[in-house]
Amino acid sequence: MARRGQRQPGATRQAARRRRPADDADGLIQVLARAVREVEAAVERGAVRPSVRTKFQVVALLVREERSRVNRDASASDTYRSEQLRRLDGIATILAKTAARDTSLLGLLAEDAVISEAATSLKREMLLAAGLEPPREEAAPRQPATPADPPARRVVPQTVVSRQLANPFLAPDFSAAPSRPPRPGRLASWELIGPLLRSFERASASASKSLPEPISLHAANGLELMPHQARLIASAAAGHRTFLLADEPGLGKTAQALLAARAANAYPLLVVVPNVVKTNWARESGLWTPKKVATVVQGDGETVDGFADIVIVNYEVLDRHVGWLGDLGFRGMVVDEAHFIKNKKSQRSRNVLQLSERIRTRTPRPLLMALTGTPLINDIEDFTAIWEFLGWIDEAGPRAELMESLEETDLTPADPAFSAAARACVIDLGIVRRRKVDVAADIPARRIADLPVELDGAVGRSIRDAERELAERLVSRYHSALETRTAGSVVDGIDHDLVRRVAGWERADQDNAKTGENVFTLVRRIGRAKAGLAADYAAQLVHSVGKVVFFARHIEVMDTAEELFTERGIRFSSIRGDQTARKRQQNIDAFMNDPDVSIAVCSLLTAGVGLNLQVASNVVLAELSWTNAEQTQAIDRVHRIGQDDPVTAWRIIAAQTIDTKIAELIDAKAGLAARALDGSDDELSASADMQLEALVALLTNALSA
Template sequence: MCTQETSLARPSATATRTRAPKKGPFDNTGLIPVLARAVREVETAASRGPVSPSGRTKYQVIALLVREERARAKTDPELSEEARAETLKRLDGVATILAKTAARDTSLIALLEPNHPTSDAARSLKRRMLEEAGYEVPDEPAPELSGPADPFAERQVMPVSVRARQLANPFLAPDFALGTTPHLTRRLANWELLGPLFRAFERGGSVTSMELPEPPANPRWAPPGKPLMHHQAQLIAAVAEGHRTFLLADEPGLGKTAQSLIAASVADAYPLLAVVPNVVKMNWAREVAQWTPQRTSTVIHGDGEDLDAFADVVIINYEVLDRHAGWLKTLGFKGMVVDEAHFIKNLGSQRSKLVLSLAAAMRERRHDPLMMALTGTPVINSTEDFKAIWQFLGWIDDAKPRPELMAALEEIGLTPADPGFLPAARQSVIDLGIVRRRKIDVAADLPAKRVVDLPVELDDDLGRSIKQSERELAQRLVSRYRALVSARKPTSDEDRKGLVRMVAEAELEESRAATTGENIFTMVRKIGQAKAVLAADYATQLARSVGKVVLFAKHIDVMDQAEATFARRDIKSISIRGDQTTLQRQREVDAFMTDPSVKAAVCSLTAAGVGLNLQVASNVVIAELSWTAAEQQQAIDRTHRIGQDEPVTAWRIIAAHTIDAKIAELVDAKASLAARALDGDDSEVQAETSVQLDALIGLLTDALR
């Protein structure tokens, strides 16, 4: 499409006058009389009420021509100074009428912006007005096809699985309820409303959460053995009653993912699209299996070669949206969840444009899709951070409230100039679906301390290197095992298990003594390095949404990466390491405990795992796993101490499909073993072996299978 500068070019450059003025520049011929007649027509229309769409088009064209004619008059060498002054004076008269008209209908003000988009109707009207003024206007050149209209088209991919689904179901069922919502244009039609709505949230007020219904006594929304907490069931009850848009701003740790997945199940919003940060996309797949086991999920990696387009839940991270936005708009999604929705707050960013275009495409096909924005920090810098999220939810468009919100504002019976409008408008927005609960508000629902695993996919070069090293280690173990089998010829499963253990023990001894080469310890260290930025990014999200957070790691280089990431994200942090003096360490602890600007503590698992009080935080991120359950618990207990008045959540970052996941499983098993022994349980207690040895046994056993 031609740009505005090309399609609405200045008359002096693209139009030639065909008749000379009869009496010089002060007669009633030329462009200015045409503009004067047209502006009077628009002024008269505005005096009778809101200006019609055709009147708005005429208003915009008059403003454009006044601007262009003024520029021409100032630079035209053929005009005398007297003629130039008279021309500018007459143009000022037209501009004055434009301003008076905009004062009557304030929605016209946006049309005065030089970069306001112009329609085909505006270009056609401008051409007619120039021709009426005596200009010879050449035909517009055809748009140049120098590149795709979609700025992301060159990056688009079409996974084979998507093509298969499209061929299997080429026609999407129409939604006959589309277009049934009336567009109300009454008392508030000419008011600028978005600014007052944002200001309404600056002033604060009552709790920013809609009124939720009480759930039934025994709801069957969650699978057996996975009971919903009361605050979760309340939101699902609202979905069951027909509510379909939510800004779910619960603090981290209150189960926003579970609520959105069960909401999709209750609303039958399948297929469901989940747009999430890279660090949590594997966790989303696991949560689908836990909370809606009857549904399938697929996670999009890279170009989507292993994508299952027939899955009920499609999970994609922000970073690869540009490659898949094209086909995602055609799949017929009935619901969309945007996790960590503050990622789209910048309307000019690529991720925001892509998310909003997907949401708009969904609303074009369905009148009531389930739309959920999940974020503990919907507002970071100013209340205008709400804008992109509200647009995603369909509450507003770029310039004004959409019909549902407009109807609610009309019911208030006030205008932005009236006292009481702001708090009432704030409540109208909240009632559309803002839900906010804090840990302290629902403490009775939560355990005092819990560990939540966040599996992450290591799909960069380092991640691929780690997986290759793991395969090579497994092959080395298999070769040793087969050599032993050939020499000893075991006859029973017990004999073969003994050989597996023998190979693992030998490998572990060599690894402990080795100074070079790949082994289990170098692999675990590499995994920590690969997870460092992901863990720090997640800790950043926590710091911005709930306050202070503690990040634990084992290796110095991982701690260094975490601190550097915090610095890049403008998160002020302190560090607690083994090489600090007692005075240095206490100074760092004091800063974390008392300085509001310090949001994160980067701590060594071994140096900071005991003897510290960090209970000002209730969220812990474990970037690297400990080899023992006790060390992990000691780290978590730096925050879970006397003086802590909130439930503590430890977020354990796990590298999916690597030995890291096996280590986490083993650490948990040891923790359960210790609990049984301490609690007096008479369950059979197995002899405890080292996690390193069991991890190698598991790696070899899996390879032999």
């Protein structure tokens, strides 16, 4: 909105409303304050005519819009923002007390409440009275007559049909599912979703449920849990069944979810995840729950194991599989990166909510877990879809369990103590939030976490074909050497000395090769293919943990990442080798000092040394190094003196490619270095040696196949 008479030619409605002088906002609040007092007085007199109801609704709409504008205004000072929100809260409090006198007004606050022509006209008048230009009404474009949209394409994998036909005892029994509508009570006539959300806006205490002491710190295969992980699993074992697990990234939410499902015997278990972490979930399930079979839904589900205990599906293909997933009889459901469903109008949100509702109505006390390091992206309303998935609320208000807890407080939203009590009721349903700094004694100060990603489509097939051709060339060269060898002992099985010599010949020839793939160009292609997935993960981390350092070896990977960050409106600093010293320092300073610069995009070769970037505690390694020393140097840009938080390096690895073997080789070198005395030359091996070892591994695997 802008002042009348000052609207710039061609300015959009959004641009006009984005920047308003403080006196404009003050004028609107004054108009709203007068109007709400008029409504309050009319309700006290019992004179609630249609015009009063209209004014009540318009004031509520404008308060909601102004609150959202103030929260989004990056140019406003903290003092100004706090003052404006305080004044708006005062108006909202009067609205709440007024609605408590006449509960019929509450229906005007619903999201689907009809906005009448009289309300639209009054809203315009109030904006004009405040000295603001209301948005112009735009006529809806006429839609050509077209047939109705076809229904979404649904599929049922053949193995799922086989499961349904194989054994009648596998059919889910829905007869025991409870039906517990909330009992009418003192709060039945109150609008409660708004007060519940607001109770989280200004709280000072941590929002985390009290968890029991762990029974054991040991998991499958001799793996040991961190105490904070074991506490959540103990809670599931004790019978708790809904969790909003909002631990910071790097604290093992995946392991907690898988082991909580085991403790609750919540099988079959449905896991809905972003595509970038789908493969990692399958790997982690094999690690933490090895006796449970996991299957990953790809495309139309041709490779799905219909008899699996854990079904992993990504948001992007969920719409094709909603039908059979809803009928499989899941006893538990996990939603990873749950902030993805914050927009309840999106298809992904509707699919997730549909499945959770189906599970709740068919399964007694299912395990429902929402995992996210950042449940709130834009504003407090982002909680609603997650709470609805967990079954704490529905569109009308709190469900039975939460409503009973609220009734037991003996308070109403008109009571000053209601906010703290209501917040405690919601937290007790299962909000669990731990920060790295809170559990620093439980985790390593420096940690490398591998994140496998699938290279799908034509690019992935091309890379796998190129790797296969390289392996076949090595095998052919090996057999030719065997046939022409005239001296030396004969070795049963694989001649590993010859394998190493063949790998050495290949490495020596790769610079002169005119055609065909060599290990260096293959790894570079893999880096390009991973670039978008790595950048996407870095963008997700920004919302969870703040500043992130993104490392890549090649310019094209950095370019791809920066294009994605630009598209998403994420500000970044680029630190490259072709910059002047002055420009490079400017970019470093921007990342270190400007709170709006969220990511440092760094060249692994030129920014891996000599930089202090400890303002961040998370590093994304988009491409693998050829030496462990190079990788360590990059991580140490963040993990250094002045760093107050534990550091996590997220290493993006292309599954089912040579990338995996290279990561293992780097880790083996790290193990040698850890065992060596300071000054050992174990870490002085050239990158060419790592290429040699990768070729040896590739040839050995091909000969063993």
